Amino acid sequence: MAIFLVGIALSGVSGALAFFLPALATAASISGQPVTIPSPSAVAALASPTPPSSAGGPFTVLLLGSDDDEKFDPNHVLTQSMILVRVDPAARQVTMLSIPRDLWVPLSVGGTAKIDGAYSYGGPAAAIATVEQNFGVHIDDYIWVGLKGLIKLIDALGGVDVVATNPVLDDYYPQDINSNNPYGYERVAVLSGPQHLDGTTALQYVRSRHGDLEGDFGRSQRQQQVLLAIRAKASQMTIADIPDLAAAFNGELKTSMSIARVRELLPLAGQIKPESIRQIVMLSPYTSLGTIDQQSVVLGNWNLILPLVRQYFP
Secondary structure (H helix, E strand, O other): OOOOHHHHOOOOOOOOOOOOHHHHHOHHHHOOOOOOOOOOOOOOOOOOOOOOOOOOOOEEEEEEEEOOOOOOOOOOOOEEEEEEEEEEOOOOEEEEEEEOOOEEEEOOOOOEEEOOHHHHHHHHHHHHHHHHHHHOOOOOEEEEEOHHHHHHHHHHOOOEEEEEOOOEEEEEEEEOOOOOOOOEEEEEEEOOEEEEEOHHHHHHHHHOOOOOOOHHHHHHHHHHHHHHHHHHHHOOOOHHHHHHHHHHOOOOEEEOOOHHHHHHOHHHHHHOOHHHEEEEEOOOOOEEEEEEOOEEEEEEOHHHHHHHHHHHOO
């Protein structure tokens, strides 16, 4: 599950590091990738999407993180992490909304399944269209990152600091990074309290699915926590760090953002304060657990979800 959640709130580089610095740092090879949103499927949308963003106005990005180890066809990976991010330059405010990976929804490519399958079936276009039709939002760009990208990024930053509010103890954590057996398991632990995490340990912290009393929702909270820790650490970077950061994302980052789009964000980067970053995880009563086709799934209470989305993603 790599959380590129780096994307939304970096600051630094003489006080003005781009929000989406990784996209800027690797722009020559990965930015501006075209995305064609497919026509709506026979499955009716649950809400009318918001209109596209105007120049200089608020915009929304879909952050995607995938397990892209050797267990999967690199062109057909699940998105273990999906986070909607709305940036409002005028208000200098950021909103993050974590979408449960097991949320049961109509897919833009047809049929109904867990939302993490949308990217696997149709790449970023299908993921974007599926989120748009179910949540009633317009998505301006996407950023995707793989497993090793997160590890290399955090190591390039010298690690990140978090206060773990609950311990992670997982006897069945996938041992699939730099391993001859991508189906192996290992025991991992991150104790409660202040922790300095290197890249590998940070990945374990945000990826572990076992032993958390809040299940996948607890993992969503950990992902957002590490995102903010990355933001804090990135504020210490300088322009000299950009080459190492670019190397960290070699082959592990894809984005539709253009170089010009990223450069437009430079003046905004240092103006977003931590207290202006809103974090939303859709716990009960917005969602509930269920079983469909012998699968454990997350069921959405759309009567509550859609008003929440309209409030924070107008």
